[in-house]
Amino acid sequence: MSSTPTYAQLRSVGSYRPSHVLTNETVAAHLDVNETWLHRRTGIRTRRVADDRETLAYMGAQAAVTATRRAGASTDTVDCLIAASMTHQDHGASLARSIADLLPEPPRAALDVNAACAGFCVALELARCLIQGHTFNTVLVVGSERMRDIITDDDRATAPVFADGAGAVLLHGAPEPGIGSPAWGSDPARRHLITRPDPRQADGELSPLQMQGPQVYRWVIDHLPDVATTALERAGVDVHDLAAFIPHQSNDRIITALSVALALPPHVTVVRDITHSGNTAAASIPMAMDTLLQTRPDLAGKLALLLGYGAGMTFAAQVVQLP
Incomplete structure (x- = not known):
């Protein structure tokens, strides 16, 4: 080793x-x-x-x-x-x-x-x-x-x-770190907010995803700013050190509310790939990162805060140096 x-x-x-x-x-x-x-x-x-x-x-x-x-x-x-x-x-x-x-x-x-x-x-x-x-x-x-x-x-x-x-x-x-330690976990008491209770129905067809949108919105705004702040602290930075915020592209209103809750300064680019890509779950953050760097190549090497969250009320955030 x-x-x-x-x-x-x-x-x-x-x-x-x-x-x-x-x-x-x-x-x-x-x-x-x-x-x-x-x-x-x-x-x-x-x-x-x-x-x-x-x-x-x-x-x-x-x-x-x-x-x-x-x-x-x-x-x-x-x-x-x-x-x-x-x-x-x-x-x-x-x-x-x-x-x-x-x-x-x-x-x-x-x-x-x-x-x-x-x-x-x-x-x-x-x-x-x-x-x-x-x-x-x-x-x-x-x-x-x-x-x-x-x-x-x-x-x-x-x-x-x-x-x-x-x-x-x-x-x-x-030789130098480029990814900060994460803040991550889940909230099992809220797992019912996004679920597929019976993945396969009696007729063999897959059952659809069910989501309680308003309750998800409130959960995100109530809990995830603290998760993001913890990720910043573990990376040894604060919001003023960031060049970009790349959250899960769940809903534009949620992205706006998170940005306000984190008090992001004006120089931090908030990525809104959701406008033309929709919510692509686990693919949304790397797709949004790609969109950001294709339109703003000057941000390569700068710091970005990533924040993911979803079904099972899982969440994870970390600070990364953009490629």
């Missing part, structure tokens, strides 16, 4: 967005509401929907290849792939293994994480520990979701919000 201190840093990011765009006009027609109501309630104007070819593994692999290429690396340098998803239905097979096997040079180690919409942040911490523990030197973390598979078009709580896509980051060992 190496005695040289090794830290984990983000090296690159990539994303995959399905080609089919689902507009508010189409969603509103199913719900018998108007587009203005939809946008005011969610902040979303369009969202992406995967077709049959765009499987979780396919989208995840596309995002992973993009992240690897942007790092100037090849997939044969990757030691491990961690996949985060809440929509992987085949529990007898690893999504991470399926993604890895689509890469040009598959890594031998692959494992799955399911912490719902906090899954990416949880997987990122696992990758950090594997690198800092000298188990691996290079790790891909992938979030991939087909949320439209587990909702119904006539549910006003979920249909306007959820979407499909994938995002990935490449981490590697480095």
Whole structure:
């Protein structure tokens, strides 16, 4: 085992967005509401929907290849792939293994994480520990979701919000830390707020996700500013040191309320990828990070606060140095 201190840093990011765009006009027609109501309630104007070819593994692999290429690396340098998803239905097979096997040079180690919409942040911490523990030197973390598979078009709580896509980051060992210790956990007393009580119904069809939106909103605003503040403290920084805030893209009103609660100064960019990507659960933070760095490449190397939260009322936050 190496005695040289090794830290984990983000090296690159990539994303995959399905080609089919689902507009508010189409969603509103199913719900018998108007587009203005939809946008005011969610902040979303369009969202992406995967077709049959765009499987979780396919989208995840596309995002992973993009992240690897942007790092100037090849997939044969990757030691491990961690996949985060809440929509992987085949529990007898690893999504991470399926993604890895689509890469040009598959890594031998692959494992799955399911912490719902906090899954990416949880997987990122696992990758950090594997690198800092000298188990691996290079790790891909992938979030991939087909949320439209587990909702119904006539549910006003979920249909306007959820979407499909994938995002990935490449981490590697480095002499300086690039990822702060997380604040993470869950609130089991509130797990009923977002749930799938019977994953498979009597007719064999998958039962849809159920969400109590107003109660989720209150839980997030009541509890997660403290989680974010703890993550800042563990990283040894405060909000004035940040260049960006990249929360889970759950709802634009929640993003705004969190930004206000954290008293973010004007120079901190609050990422709102939700406007055109919708809520992609475990994929939302890396997809939003990619959007940020494509539009603001000057923020590379600066600090960002990540905050994920979702079903099971799981949550995780950490400060990262942007790749």
